[in-house]
Amino acid sequence: MAAISSRGSRRRRTINEINMVPFIDVMLVLLIIFMVSAPLITTGLVDLPSVGRSKTQPQHVIHVIVGADEKLKLKLDKQEPESLQISRLAERVKAAQAGDATTPVVISADKSVKYEAVVKVMDILQSAGIQRVGLAVRNGSAESSEHKP
Numbered sequence: 073m074a075a076i077s078s079r080g081s082r083r084r085r086t087i088n089e090i091n092m093v094p095f096i097d098v099m100l101v102l103l104i105i106f107m108v109s110a111p112l113i114t115t116g117l118v119d120l121p122s123v124g125r126s127k128t129q130p131q132h133v134i135h136v137i138v139g140a141d142e143k144l145k146l147k148l149d150k151q152e153p154e155s156l157q158i159s160r161l162a163e164r165v166k167a168a169q170a171g172d173a174t175t176p177v178v179i180s181a182d183k184s185v186k187y188e189a190v191v192k193v194m195d196i197l198q199s200a201g202i203q204r205v206g207l208a209v210r211n212g213s214a215e216s217s218e219h220k221p
Contacts, residue, residue, distance in 0.1 A: 162200035
């Protein structure tokens with residue numbers, strides 16, 4: 073019988089560990105690429121509309137006020153606001169304009185009112201043929217409302 077050498081019976085064991093060196097090399101290359109390319113990326117600019125100021129205030133202004141409970145009030149010039157149903161909005165504004173289609177209508181709303189309610193009021197006024205409909209805005213520092221119909 074032939075002697076079996078102990079040398080041939082040994083098997084090579086596989087290594088069960090992950091070699092981290094290639095992973096680290098790839099990550100360092102990506103880091104360098106991002107560091108070099110980051111200053112070359114241009115930042116996007118967003119042009120927001122600015123609020124203009126009217127040179128002279130119109131003498132006759134119709135204010136439609138949308139309250140926090142989404143109820144409407146109509147204010148003519150410096151009179152006391154009166155409650156108004158949304159179904160009668162167009163006819164009351166037309167009557168307040170008294171045939172002068174250039175009379176501006178300004179919509180002001182409480183900040184807690186849904187945007188949908190304000191758009192609905194604008195839509196009703198514009199579908200009734202009222203030409204000059206604007207939104208009242210408040211400057212960040214001023215407490216008074218400015219408008220641009």
